[in-house]
Amino acid sequence: MAKQRAAKEWVLNIAFNRWQFNRPKYVGKLAEAIRECAPKSLEDWERYYREQLPQKHVPPSWQMFGNDMDEHLEEIGRRLYAKISEQLRAEVEAITEDDCIAYVREVVIRRTYEGYVTEKQTVYEQLERALGVKLRPAPDEWDRKYNVDFYIPVGNKAIGIQIKPITYTQTPEVHKWREWMRESHERFEREQGGKVFIVFSVTEKGGVKRVFNSEVVGEIRKELERLQYCCANAYGGKGRGKGLTN
Template sequence: MSKEWVLNIAFNRWQLNRPKYVGRLAEAIRVCAPRSEEEWEQYYYEQVPKKHVPSGWRMFGRTMAEHLEEVGRRLFAKISEQLRKEVAEVTEEDCIAYVREVVIHRTYAGYVTEKHTVYEQLEQLLGVKLQPAPDSWDRRYSVDFFIPVGNRYVGIQVKPITYSQTPELHKWQQWMQDAHERFHQEQGGRVFIVFSVTERGGRKRIWNTDVLEEIRREIRRLQRMTGPEA
């Protein structure tokens, strides 16, 4: 929208996008690992105030929806008081909608873009075609993609993370162990977790590159089990 540059400048200038106002978004969406924007929105409203806010954080209102409205009102107050000439067209409703757009829609869109970028990197580096896992597999096995090898499958789970989370990657394996073992027993192949990070400049890359050779070995193992027709 034409007035978005004003909203963007003000939102950043008065630091209303900081964790003390909207929570730790990058951390929260990676823990949530949503399959849809609606799932992310629900997680944000219900879990961010419990798990992803800095010490001393307080909610403006009874719910996170009311909290975001109040952040939008504060944005409007800053704009109307200090940028009056430039923002004659900006309304309080614009500000409330913009805060929600950034916190819910754009955070989710960035997360989806990161997972898709890593998906493309995996296909290129492994030289195989990855297929999106059906919803039932996501719920039962916690996998995002799979690689068919004959009548068996290798599972792939992509986990975007922040650099601050890298010392605790082993926890993901522990949390997903039961679901991934279920996949192994029922689908024949192992599941591999691929962690991705965003570098300065926005480039996405695979963090645990050693997993690539593990995936290649698993594909070769299943090919030997299946026979030459694989």
């Protein structure tokens, strides 16, 4: 019974949100109402909703269905059922096995990749604004050899940047990424003259992406200044690296 109830609620929740029966024009401004009510019990809230919400917490587009709030909620329930029994059922019955296979491939392969690329691109743009320099995509061989996604050329040297999208559940383990990449990043420093910095990005509520380890911006800026100083003072412009220039 519990599983059946959970399955029903899953369908009801999808339909309730999809057809926006949770919007203020149907159920009133719930968050505003319950804060003003400050109920001590479920009964307090139910009474306030029935008696006060229609007068105090509804938008201009509000329309009462029936003579009171009980009848109003019953009518919303009937409309929800109509959407599920007619429109949603027809849509479910129209889904084929091929549709399901194509959807799984789309989500697992294409959308996962596009989300990953979008997150890296967003953080890349944030870094450019914060540092005031252009980041360049790393050559393919650098990606394999050094584990870097982007680089900042400084004279004939370079700073490496690796952007690693992670979830909040992974944040306690960011030090492990540094250990795993240490060898390839040390190779980059020996051969290209600059350090590699791992930039961890996380997605906030609402899909906003940001740099998790924000202190890395200051560290990159210091390395930029160090390399600029080295290049300015190197006799004849000689130094390590592969002749990368701005």
